[in-house]
Amino acid sequence: MPPVVHHGGIGSRCWDPLHTAPTWYENLEFDRGTIWLSNLTGNAVEQYRLDGTFLQSIPLRAPGAIRKGPDGLLYVNFGDDSPETRPLPSGVVRLTPEPEVWIGGDTLSSANGAEFDRRGILVRHLDIAYPNGIVTIGNTVFTNIVIDPKSAIVRITGNRQTRLELGAPDKGLDDLAVGPDGKLYVTAYTSGELIKVDPWTGAHYTLLSGLKNPTAVRFLPGTRTMFVTHASGAVLKARL
Template sequence: MGIRMRVRSLAVAVSLLSLCGVEGAGAAAAAPAGLGPCAERGRVAVFHEGGIPLVDWRENLEFDGRGTLWVAHVTQNRVEGYAPDGSLRASFAVSGPGGIRRGPDGMMYVNFGVNPLSPSGGIARFDPAAAHPEPETVVDGLSGVNGLAVDGRGNFYVSRELATGVLKFGPDGTPDTEWTKKADVFGTNGLQIVGDQLYASVITSTESPVVRIPLDDPARHSVVTRLSAHPLDVKLLDDLTEFEGDLVVATFGSGELIRVDPATGRSCVLVSGLRMPTSVRVPRGFGDHDGRRELYVVEASGRILKVTVG
């Protein structure tokens, strides 16, 4: 999201909401005594250098399965496409791009208006195979949006960091207000669908929880794990992805990638020492990059990183 919203508003929100936990989250796992390193650690290499931290903020990324990595460059109001060798393949204007995901139709979808300087927000789509992609609005009139997920039927799910309820829209952009009302989790950021479950990271709680929301019964949402042992350990959870049966969460505040077993909530630190990581994804159809051992990360520093596990 934009600099002012993330740096200023979240600092206030975390302070005010720390005693509230996760609104409507149901039965929850206990907070960890402290996270140790994973048995298999991640090795970090720079795929693309950044610029001035925060000014060169890259917010999200996704692979199209056709050889291009698409990146939401929020402070530059652009979506960028990178080839497997790291070269810039495409770049086009999108106002305040945020969460970006591939749909079941092969099109790419991106939230816009994430930067608070943008006049309005919504969801746009573009054809990753086009020589010169042109974004087309699917949903308009949103505010405070951030993360994005798209299910196998083409439904959209949108997170909001300073509001209650994950937004759901049908493939034609029609809002599903009843579903959203039941998915009454406050302060969601990253979204990831695994099977019939939507996993969400919560950024506005000092407990740093990851929440499971059943797609067919969102009122039964529950906490998978709480990743902060105490308020001084607040991590500011950002985006998350599925990796070899687990979840990997990027922590904006503590600069880590944390691996979580969604069945048990057991967690460990895969990578530390990152510079405000905002999103993490597994490479798909991206040259010879191996989705079983690699992860890609973008940061508010502007860097794009490759993480090799094991």
């Protein structure tokens, strides 16, 4: 069944599947008119045109977040997998165009989310229990807590932390993005929702429900079009 569209953001005919495969898509990024997907269980990053046409696949063990750096190159977390395999190396590769290890030997965190802040610094690990996605607005960092009874996002400014709670039971918040309106757009893996959140007040409402394990959301730069990846293998395209 298609996802349920809720009043207040996405038109009922403005969503469309871009791509579907029997795999776990964990994250995504855009580059020169194409979209890159991290195929977590397929151990690869994949490039497609925005109409869904396949371009290439590059082997990479358990990829997580893909982000474009200030140098215009793509940076990909790898080693984002189960606790049983975390003694294996993890880190960040840079696609140039083949993967080269940029940060390696990280056997502690197997970080999933990542974000370049406005200074060009890659933020990928925070000293908080169970962080997942990461975004920045100015000097403020926002991270989802993937295991939290109140489905919390933590806002961090300097040494101050503020919880934005989306409510019980635990929705399994996965990744998040900043939209063109300055709001946070959050994927809830367990509850199958896409949630819009005011980053300063915590006010929120559900844009889409009935999704099957959404993992990440990103906006095509300069547009109001978003793409949502799913652990069920779907990549959904929607326009605000």
